[in-house]
Amino acid sequence: MATPPPASSTSDAVSHLSAPSAPSASVPTRGTRITVGFVLLLSALTAIGPLTIDLYLSAFPQIVRELGTTESRIQLTLTATLAGLALGQLLIGSLSDAIGRRLPLLSALSLYVLASVGIVFVQSVEMLTALRFVQGLTAAAGMVLSMAIVRDNFEGFQVGKVIARLMLVVGVAPILAPTIGAQFLRMGSWRLMFVALAVFGVLLLVLAALRLKESLPPEMRRTGGTSAALRSYGSLVRDWSFFGLALLGGFYMAAMFTYISASTFVFQEQFGLSAQQYAIIFGAGAVSVTIGSQVNGALVGRVTPEQILRVIVPVGMVLSAGLLAATLSGAGLPVLVALIVLTLGTAGFVMPSVPAVALERNAHRAGSAAALLGAMQFGVGAGIAPLTGLIGGDVTITMAAVMFGVISVAGLLLLSLTRSLRAAPAVDEPIVVSDASELGVVAAAEAVVEAAEAAPALPAPASVGEPR
Numbered sequence: 087m088a089t090p091p092p093a094s095s096t097s098d099a100v101s102h103l104s105a106p107s108a109p110s111a112s113v114p115t116r117g118t119r120i121t122v123g124f125v126l127l128l129s130a131l132t133a134i135g136p137l138t139i140d141l142y143l144s145a146f147p148q149i150v151r152e153l154g155t156t157e158s159r160i161q162l163t164l165t166a167t168l169a170g171l172a173l174g175q176l177l178i179g180s181l182s183d184a185i186g187r188r189l190p191l192l193s194a195l196s197l198y199v200l201a202s203v204g205i206v207f208v209q210s211v212e213m214l215t216a217l218r219f220v221q222g223l224t225a226a227a228g229m230v231l232s233m234a235i236v237r238d239n240f241e242g243f244q245v246g247k248v249i250a251r252l253m254l255v256v257g258v259a260p261i262l263a264p265t266i267g268a269q270f271l272r273m274g275s276w277r278l279m280f281v282a283l284a285v286f287g288v289l290l291l292v293l294a295a296l297r298l299k300e301s302l303p304p305e306m307r308r309t310g311g312t313s314a315a316l317r318s319y320g321s322l323v324r325d326w327s328f329f330g331l332a333l334l335g336g337f338y339m340a341a342m343f344t345y346i347s348a349s350t351f352v353f354q355e356q357f358g359l360s361a362q363q364y365a366i367i368f369g370a371g372a373v374s375v376t377i378g379s380q381v382n383g384a385l386v387g388r389v390t391p392e393q394i395l396r397v398i399v400p401v402g403m404v405l406s407a408g409l410l411a412a413t414l415s416g417a418g419l420p421v422l423v424a425l426i427v428l429t430l431g432t433a434g435f436v437m438p439s440v441p442a443v444a445l446e447r448n449a450h451r452a453g454s455a456a457a458l459l460g461a462m463q464f465g466v467g468a469g470i471a472p473l474t475g476l477i478g479g480d481v482t483i484t485m486a487a488v489m490f491g492v493i494s495v496a497g498l499l500l501l502s503l504t505r506s507l508r509a510a511p512a513v514d515e516p517i518v519v520s521d522a523s524e525l526g527v528v529a530a531a532e533a534v535v536e537a538a539e540a541a542p543a544l545p546a547p548a549s550v551g552e553p554r
Contacts (some may be wrong), residue, residue: 100156127293128235129277131228134290136259138225138283139167139268139346143275143368144361146350152276155211158475161347163211163218165468170222171229172233173466176457179230184307187231187238188300189242194227195291206277207474228290238301260372268361322458327506328444332459334499336466338399339490341406341496342433343467345371345426348474348485356482357419367423371430372456378434391439391446393505395500398439402432403497406490413486416418422482429489436496443507 142149146160153160174194181189203221208214270278322328353359353367382394409425441459470492474484500507 123297124239127234129298130290131232131294132215133259134228134286135171135225137286139164139171140219140263140368141283142276142279143350144264144268144345144354145279147354148271148276149214153209153211153214154205156475157481158472159211159215159353161472163215164347165472166215166219166342167222167225168464168468168471170224171217171439172461172468174223174226175230175460175464178227179234179457181196181233182231182302186300186302186304186307188237188294188298191227191231191313193295194224195287197295198224198227199284199287199291202280202287206284207382213514221482235301236477259374260368264368265365268365269461271361271403310379318380319458325410327447327503329441330499330503330506331440331444333466334395334399334496334503335436335459336462337470337492337496337499338402338433338436338440339401339463340470342375342430342486342489343436344474344492345473347471348481348488351481352485356480363487370423370427373429374427375434375437378431379438380434382435382438386442387529391442394435394439395443398432399493399497399500402429402436403434403490405429406486406493406514410483410486410490413483414478427444429493 101349118491149155150157150160167219177196178190198221201217201224205214205217205221208217266278266282270276277542322332334467349368349371350364353364359367385394405425407430409422409429412425444459473488474481477484477488
């Protein structure tokens with residue numbers, strides 16, 4: 087999802103990955119050189135979220151049999167993970183603005199390792215669900231704090247460069263995760279996957295403890311409490327031009343999460359594919375999402391995000407309707423896979439376009455807007471994903487029906503937003519980002535704009551952790 091690193095960034099790691107030193111020297115200078123080691127460590131921290139979500143998907147049928155439960159109960163374990171990720175983005179990022187990045191990161195990674203080890207020994211689906219929630223909550227630290235650390239260390243176009251590389255990990259990890267998981271199934275039990283996640287967590291914990299400096303100096307930490315943030319969230323929820331967009335993005339993402347939660351039963355149980363074959367099909371869908379996001383980035387500057395949404399959302403409705411019709415008519419596997427891959431590709435356009443519109447129109451409160459957008463994506467997805475199991479019946483038809491339903495809801499939301507999308511942004515002020523939980527969408531949007539327009543530099547971002 088990003089261009090290869092420039093030659094200047096391929097030198098050995100220097101300032102960012104040195105051993106811990108005295109407090110006075112522990113804060114890196116902003117705008118320093120982007121080093122390979124630093125980017126690799128942040129990329130690994132970012133990857134923990136997608137790996138936690140997707141690694142065990144191919145094992146769903148085996149988990150159902152071993153724990154003596156139902157498909158819908160196992161799908162709820164994915165819902166718990168998504169809910170944890172949604173809550174973690176808001177809580178951990180906000181906490182890090184008050185006490186710094188290292189302590190929340192190291193604490194979350196420690197708890198992540200314990201949760202992963204606990205899952206290895208679970209004997210009930212209830213305990214699996216609870217521990218998956220903890221996994222999601224703590225995995226959010228790697229995702230949101232890696233973005234925050236980028237903002238702490240860099241400014242201007244360097245932020246876009248680093249975030250673009252992190253977004254590449256977000257695109258590649260879902261492609262590789264089910265394939266890796268399928269190899270663990272060939273070796274033995276699904277529990278080996280969580281042994282691997284525990285080992286990965288330990289590795290990240292050690293590397294972060296030894297190599298990652300505190301990036302937020304005490305004088306830049308928030309001291310005014312959370313009341314201002316809560317007021318900002320409240321005003322955004324009451325603003326339909328924003329909240330409607332957030333719901334649109336959430337429901338469209340719910341189509342993707344519905345596919346993620348049901349696809350293993352569709353392809354392995356109904357069509358009899360092996361875990362390895364399923365991983366290939368799942369990877370094709372992830373590639374489609376990545377291609378969609380890249381094409382969307384190439385269009386930035388030529389067409390507006392509003393125009394992209396007005397075209398892509400109806401296209402998604404048509405494709406998902408075709409998918410539902412194909413399942414009802416008993417179409418074969420190639421037709422279903424083609425329609426699923428194309429439908430998922432439209433999500434690659436919607437995912438960056440929604441935050442681009444929402445942040446442009448809420449520049450004066452972009453931090454809170456970004457955090458709420460991220461939480462809505464995982465939150466709505468967590469609520470919708472288990473519906474295929476709860477509704478029952480033919481899982482292929484149910485999956486297609488839910489995907490068509492949520493994309494149709496997104497279409498209706500787009501229709502309700504027609505007038506506001508045509509209006510110019512109400513406020514034209516610099517984007518102010520003051521909360522680590524608010525950084526991901528802001529930085530990702532900047533990366534897309536930079537890549538598309540090839541601008542020599544972006545406006546310097548506001549300081550992270552600025553008192554509210």
